[in-house]
Amino acid sequence: MFSKEKLKNEWFGNVKGDILSGIVVALALIPEAIAFSIIAGVDPMVGLYASFSIAVVIAFVGGRPGMISGATGAMALLMITLVADYGLEYLLAATILTGVLQILFGVFRLAKFMKFVPRSVMIGFVNALAILIFTSQLQHFVGETWVMYSLVALTLAIIYLLPRVTKAVPSTLVAIIVVTGIAIMMNAGVRTVGDMGTLPSTLPVFLLPDIPLNFETLAIIFPYSLALAVVGLLESLLTQSIVDDMTDTDSNKNQESRGQGYANVVTGFFGGMAGCAMIGQSVINVKSGGTGRLSSLTAGVVLMTMIIALNGIVVQIPMAALAGVMIMVSIGTFDWSSLMNIHKIPRTDAIVMVVVVATVVYTHDLSIGVFAGILLSAIFFAWKLSKVTVEEHFNVKAQSLTYEIHGQLFFASVQDFVDQIDFEADVKKVILDVSNAHLWDDSAVGAIDKIEHKYDMRNIKVEVTGLNKESSELMDKIGGLSKASGH
Amino acid sequence: MFKKILLAIDGSDHSRRATEKAVELASLNEGASIEILYVVAGNKSKTDVLHSGDSESASRKRERMVRQFEEQVKEEGIEASHTILHGKNGVAEAIIEHANEGEYDALVLGSRGLGTVQTMVLGSVSHKVMKYVKAPVMMVK
Known part of the structure; x- marks a missing residue:
């Protein structure tokens, strides 16, 4: 220059x-x-x-x-x-x-x-x-x-x-x-x-x-x-x-x-x-x-x-x-x-x-x-990003409940996200569709784990679908650790 | 013959009206074209940079604003181009210089319609332009 x-x-x-x-x-x-x-x-x-x-x-x-x-x-x-x-x-x-x-x-x-x-x-x-x-x-x-x-x-x-x-x-x-x-x-x-x-x-x-x-x-x-x-x-x-x-x-x-x-x-x-x-x-x-x-x-x-x-x-x-x-x-x-x-x-x-x-x-x-x-x-930025919308779809035939999650999952938004999940639902299987969501941190992975754990106690199987590449890498890294030590 | 028209705008509603009139003028002649001129005044740089973050984003915003006017002209089937100048000395001076350098058949511009006191402090761009531009000037109120 x-x-x-x-x-x-x-x-x-x-x-x-x-x-x-x-x-x-x-x-x-x-x-x-x-x-x-x-x-x-x-x-x-x-x-x-x-x-x-x-x-x-x-x-x-x-x-x-x-x-x-x-x-x-x-x-x-x-x-x-x-x-x-x-x-x-x-x-x-x-x-x-x-x-x-x-x-x-x-x-x-x-x-x-x-x-x-x-x-x-x-x-x-x-x-x-x-x-x-x-x-x-x-x-x-x-x-x-x-x-x-x-x-x-x-x-x-x-x-x-x-x-x-x-x-x-x-x-x-x-x-x-x-x-x-x-x-x-x-x-x-x-x-x-x-x-x-x-x-x-x-x-x-x-x-x-x-x-x-x-x-x-x-x-x-x-x-x-x-x-x-x-x-x-x-x-x-x-x-x-x-x-x-x-x-x-x-x-x-x-x-x-x-x-x-x-x-x-x-x-x-x-x-x-x-x-x-x-x-x-x-x-x-x-x-x-x-x-x-x-x-x-x-x-x-x-x-x-x-x-x-x-x-x-x-x-x-x-x-x-x-x-x-x-x-x-x-x-x-x-x-x-x-x-x-x-x-x-x-x-x-x-x-x-x-x-x-x-x-x-x-x-x-x-x-x-x-x-x-x-x-x-x-x-303000975190607050704006922390708005997560969750859509519920119930499949009568398979007795499964699908949650379609839209938004950014991170420390400020996980509470809002978990609150929208119905843990009392009478179903055989729960599917968390995160193809329109992004997992950003430990708290996001923790929230997914928590949902799995809660349903697990009622013997309901949880499946997570549509993880994008970054989110699934994060799940592997942190999720593996917390599961190994957690339960 | 009004074939080559210079249209000076500042992005305001007055500029919209001036653009309509410039289009009417250009429609009189087959193959007439309009060049849209926007001058960034020295003090405007401060406001624009402050509100857009840096010089580059400020330039992009201006470009977008000027293109809207260009589209408005092109929609009427008239050839249009645009020029953005940085008027260090003042808006009027930059318009006058640019207008007198090119061979324009007419200059069209909007008037801000300021009151007496505002004109005294801010100065009248249109007044200066009327005085020093050689081509015929149409001021749209």
Whole structure:
């Protein structure tokens, strides 16, 4: 698969488009990186370093050219308690471990297991993420004045209405510049980014996280890293499919998993927080004409250059402007079509989606919501499959009773199946016709044995017919064993 | 002479009506053909991938949807083909580019019939198309 030609094309096949879109993305990344840092409870510097380092590393090792990765809301939300309880150094260590887990995921080619995450869980995931991003902004409104509210409103108005007039400049950036300008000129006295913590004035440097290297540390960070790794890959692979679809091209999911891992390892050592692919930014990038690796590299480099050059101005951005941007991000993240179609989709899917959202909103942990959703989907699936129908045919001449069994026989369905058998029947012979059924496990074989045994006690002969190949192999394997030991 | 007709659809009921009109137009000329065009907007990719699992299944679903329209045209005895484009910049832009590149005698499309506020936020595809497509445009309400 690897070829020099392909790599050259991925890097330099679209130089002009990639550089322009990279600049647009860099500008849109700044407010988000700052806002996500504030959600996680760390200095804006940590998110900015992360977005810089992840975007640059992914440009080289990612699996999906044209996709943008950086500090994200989904990841920031998972870090809140780790940062609050143990501090930044543990977050950096957790970031490195997250990367290692993701590399392993990619090396063992586990991307294919993503299909075990049902669609309703993914929809619940993005909707929950949108709701959490929105609610995380509410704290900025507490005890504020009408000046702050109107600045938020102005930010949103510019973001949504400017594209009607021109699409040449990103409306988010214009909104931030205008609102910052107004706040400075009016001397409005609203809270600014500078009030939230320090911003970087230098390039990040390589440092080992300052933590004790022992089992206790591992026990603290491992659960966080696992959650971060899973959520990061979930969002990255979803974004990857979206970019695949937008550009009508295919890309390597396992390479991207490894790439996300390398990016997080490097980022942890350079003082950044764990991140992943960003749906919104990737869509902006492709829409702005970026399709190659160069777009991600440009985005990272321009982001860092801007921050260092314009440090004095960035600290003066009012929180109101950032809150406006984050509200826009949450509206854009939410899958509105799922609300519109909720009455059309199967009820179990709708329940799974709502349960994922409710779990996440309650626990503030996307990974718990996803696991709850997968578990519930599995239960629903087993429940749907566990419906077994049994038809009874009585043959007067032969005094035999035939049960025609339709469905899947496994642990969840055997009870339902056995309940439909009449053990008191006054017959000479019972035939179990399983030609329209499939025996899946030990419980299925056990149920057949149990029926044979019960009739056997009344000296009624039982014959099993129509076993398909797999089922009969299973009967031979398990049935033989249980009979030998049983009676 | 309307021999080569481009029909832009979005899968909605408006598209159904537009298809009926395109068929009427094509029936005027012996040997007229209709090319059905469906543009996947950037934001639509997100919804489609989310609801179908991956890009491949999303593409299959779209193909099936577009084929239904193609069948509707073929049932009337009119030659039909289809094109699915991925409009990175926007639906209108992709339709305009495709329409102006090919030599079409007419473009038929349905109007979503949005209100003033919706048009302000979502933008009007039909308005832009009317303005920039060189061929005659028929908008079906």
